[in-house]
Every structure is written in C-alpha cells, then in structure tokens.
Amino acid sequence: MSAMSKGCHVKTQTGKSEEYQYTPLVAAGGREVVVNLEAAAGAWDIGAGYRPLDGWSYNGVTPGPIIEARQGETLVVRLTNRLDEPTTIHWHGLRLPAPMDGTENVQPTISPGEQFEYRFALPDAGTFWYHPHSNETVQLERGLYGVLVVRGPDEPVVDRDRVLVFDDVRLDRGGAIAKPGGVMERHNGRLGNVRLLNGRVNPMIEMAAGQVERWRLVNVSSARYINFSLSGLPFRIVGSDGGLIESPVDATEVRIPPADRIEIVVGPFTEGQRMEVQSLRSDGFRSRRTATYGTVCVGQARASVANVPSQLREITPLAPLNTPPIRQVTFFGFPSLTRGWDFTVNGETHHQGGPVRVGELQVWEIVNRTPMDHPFHLHGFFFQVLTINGKAPQYRSWEDTVHVPPLGRVKIAWLPDDRPGSWMAHCHILEHHAAGMMMHFDVVRA
Ligand SMILES: [Cu+2]
Numbered sequence: 001m002s003a004m005s006k007g008c009h010v011k012t013q014t015g016k017s018e019e020y021q022y023t024p025l026v027a028a029g030g031r032e033v034v035v036n037l038e039a040a041a042g043a044w045d046i047g048a049g050y051r052p053l054d055g056w057s058y059n060g061v062t063p064g065p066i067i068e069a070r071q072g073e074t075l076v077v078r079l080t081n082r083l084d085e086p087t088t089i090h091w092h093g094l095r096l097p098a099p100m101d102g103t104e105n106v107q108p109t110i111s112p113g114e115q116f117e118y119r120f121a122l123p124d125a126g127t128f129w130y131h132p133h134s135n136e137t138v139q140l141e142r143g144l145y146g147v148l149v150v151r152g153p154d155e156p157v158v159d160r161d162r163v164l165v166f167d168d169v170r171l172d173r174g175g176a177i178a179k180p181g182g183v184m185e186r187h188n189g190r191l192g193n194v195r196l197l198n199g200r201v202n203p204m205i206e207m208a209a210g211q212v213e214r215w216r217l218v219n220v221s222s223a224r225y226i227n228f229s230l231s232g233l234p235f236r237i238v239g240s241d242g243g244l245i246e247s248p249v250d251a252t253e254v255r256i257p258p259a260d261r262i263e264i265v266v267g268p269f270t271e272g273q274r275m276e277v278q279s280l281r282s283d284g285f286r287s288r289r290t291a292t293y294g295t296v297c298v299g300q301a302r303a304s305v306a307n308v309p310s311q312l313r314e315i316t317p318l319a320p321l322n323t324p325p326i327r328q329v330t331f332f333g334f335p336s337l338t339r340g341w342d343f344t345v346n347g348e349t350h351h352q353g354g355p356v357r358v359g360e361l362q363v364w365e366i367v368n369r370t371p372m373d374h375p376f377h378l379h380g381f382f383f384q385v386l387t388i389n390g391k392a393p394q395y396r397s398w399e400d401t402v403h404v405p406p407l408g409r410v411k412i413a414w415l416p417d418d419r420p421g422s423w424m425a426h427c428h429i430l431e432h433h434a435a436g437m438m439m440h441f442d443v444v445r446a
Helices: 002-007 184-187 430-434
Strands: 028-029 033-043 054-056 062-072 072-082 090-092 115-121 126-131 147-153 160-169 194-197 203-210 214-220 226-230 237-241 243-251 253-258 263-267 274-279 290-301 327-336 339-346 362-368 374-378 386-387 401-404 409-414 420-429 438-444
Touching: 033 062, 054 062, 062 072, 126 214, 126 243, 126 263, 147 160, 147 214, 160 203, 160 290, 184 339, 184 430, 194 290, 214 226, 214 253, 226 263, 243 263, 253 263, 327 374, 362 401, 374 409, 401 409, 420 430
Parallel strands: 033 072, 062 147, 160 214, 203 290, 327 362
Antiparallel strands: 028 033, 033 054, 072 115, 090 126, 126 147, 160 194, 214 263, 226 253, 226 274, 237 243, 237 263, 274 290, 327 339, 362 409, 374 401, 374 420, 386 409, 420 438
C-alpha cells in the first residue's frame, strides 16, 4: 500500500483503487504520435459482484487507452479490427479533414481482419474522445470508447490531470449485457441499469490532501444525461468540448449531455475527507434519482504547485447574439407502424441538408419540437452557442455538442474553414441517431 492510501479507508464495490491511467503507448517520432489500436472481444470486468461482461474494447481495456498528444502534432492511429463485424473510429470533436472523420459516409467500413490508418493534425488543445461510427448502439454499449487529450502550450498548472469517463450499461437478469432493441429503447435511448466510471462500478479515486486537480469529465453514455456533483462541494469549470473557456466559473453542479465534455478544477481538500462523484436527480425523465458513479477519498497531504489563472484564454465572438439564423434544424419524432418510432430532422429521417460554403458564417437554429432532451452534435467543426431559448449561455466556449431543451431552441454560430467534404450533424442519443435524427451536408468551396 502506498503512503497515499493510508488515509483512504473506503470500501467500494471494487474494493480497490481504480484509475484510468494515462498510458504512454505512444511511439513518439518527432511531431508524430503513433498509436496502434486493436478492436477485439474480451472479458470486461466491471467490478466485484458482477459477472465479467462480453465486452468489446480497444487494446483489451475499457475505456480504451488515453491517447495523449500536444497541439500541432500529427496523430497516426492504426486500427486493426479483430471484431466479427465491421467498424470505424470517429474522432469526436476534432477538426480534421473529412476523409478522416470515421463515418460510413467518408470511408468504407473496416472489415474483420482488416487495418485502417487514420492520420491527421491536432489543431486544438482539449479533451476529445474516440468511438465507432458503425453500429454505434451496440459497439459503444459493449465498451468501445476511449479518450484523447491534447495539451496546448499554456495550460493551467495543476497537481494532477485526471480523466473521468461516465457510462452506463444495461444488464439482464443473468448479469449479461441485455439484448438491444424494443420500442422503449428506440424512443428513450438505451438507459443502463448499472452506472460505470472509467468502465468500473463505483471505483475509488485517491487524491492527496492540499492538492488541486484538473478533471476531464466525458459522458460516453448512449442516452444518459449526467448532472455532475461532487457531494455538493464547489468546483471550477475551466473547459468544455473545444478546450479552455475564458475564465474559471464557480459551480456545484454541471450538466453533461451524452458525448459532451466538461473540464473542472477540484480541491484542495483535507485528509480523511471523502465524497462521491454523483449524477444528481433532475426534472427530466432520464434522472429520477441521484446516482453514485465513484468515491473520492483524500489521503495524506502533499505540496501543491497548482496555479490556475483567472484568465485562461480569449474567445472572440463569431457573431452578435441577435444574428438571424440562416438555417433551421428541426428535431421531431413520431410513432411508426413498422419500426415503433422514427426521429427526423427537418421532416425526414437521415435528412440531406443543403451545402455549406467555406468561409461563410453559419448561424443555425436547432429547434426541438419534442418534449425530450436531445444533445445536438456537429461533426468536424466547433461552434459557439449564441442563445438557448433566447438567452445567452453562462459563458462563451467552443462546443461540438449542445443540449437542446425539450420544446426549446438553441442558436449556434460556426465558421466552416477550408475542409470540404461530406459532414454530418445528429442527436447524440445513439438510438435517436440510428432512428433517423441526423442530417448530412457537404462543405463546398465557394
Ligand atoms: Cu435525441
């Protein structure tokens, strides 16, 4: 037992410290980061008291290895498919060339036994994630996801950088991953009955007293919104999908829709303190009760070198808040006789939208005509949220995923830089996406 563990007498369901480590599987060749990933079936140990699940993972671990790189480097990922079905990897949040986006639109799927090389520059610092864009409802539920951390030259100084990945999984009575499907699942999205943090049930997170940590919170759930709380203690929001925000924002809870990332700074705490990583109940139908995802215990004090400045970054507004939208993207859903339920964008499933010109400011209004929550995700480009139901958001940020409130509307602005090709936007509740709540569009040179 390390000195660190002495103050941490916490029994969790796994009974031991579970950490999602930064794995230096990087063969660094100058400005190139090379990673080999293998997607394969294998046992997924979610913790004591649970049968090992029939999981699918990258390199044998769920979440897959944390890929770490620096802004400006080129990432090379060689993916080998050892599954018995085709797959791809979508690099969620990355501003990469269209052919590297990992959807079935821009590349042939990678067949069992085949390999594909993804290669692209990393223009932005931030917390991103990777997952299949092929049979997502099944492949993500089985455990195929991982996180990519890109660091910039001017990061706040913290004592420790940690990634916390929120997921849930639906088990049947026998303790196996429940078969997918059914009208309820197609309608509500697949809501798990077991909550997972970094792929485990209620892991223990050990912190040193007196230290300040940066936590990168990533929600990879198929459909579950997270209302993050650290037993009600205050923390500071410092980043979102597209990296740092302008200044830290004090908070005691923060919503993290599926696919979204929030970066926070926590601590310092005192030795012996313990708290829970929770998702608070909310009025939405997805969160009727507060759930525990992990347990934090605070061990012996260590010196701190943390320095989180009050100005983190400058984000220039793309457009005034009252800019009229040039496009509406309307989410709707209705019962289907044959499929149980369909979801649409602008009146059609898998909508084909008009082209977008490089360099032409896009102000879009996302209109939610359903009484449900939908997280809107734009591939390949960051946007700024101008208004949510007519009001400016709490802070300015770069986003690729935003919560669109039930019967509400969100106005976003984005600037298509010179990366022509086929792109998409969709609801990131995976079952809604599969049921049609998505749109394709081309970015074209003027
Ligand atoms: Cu949705």
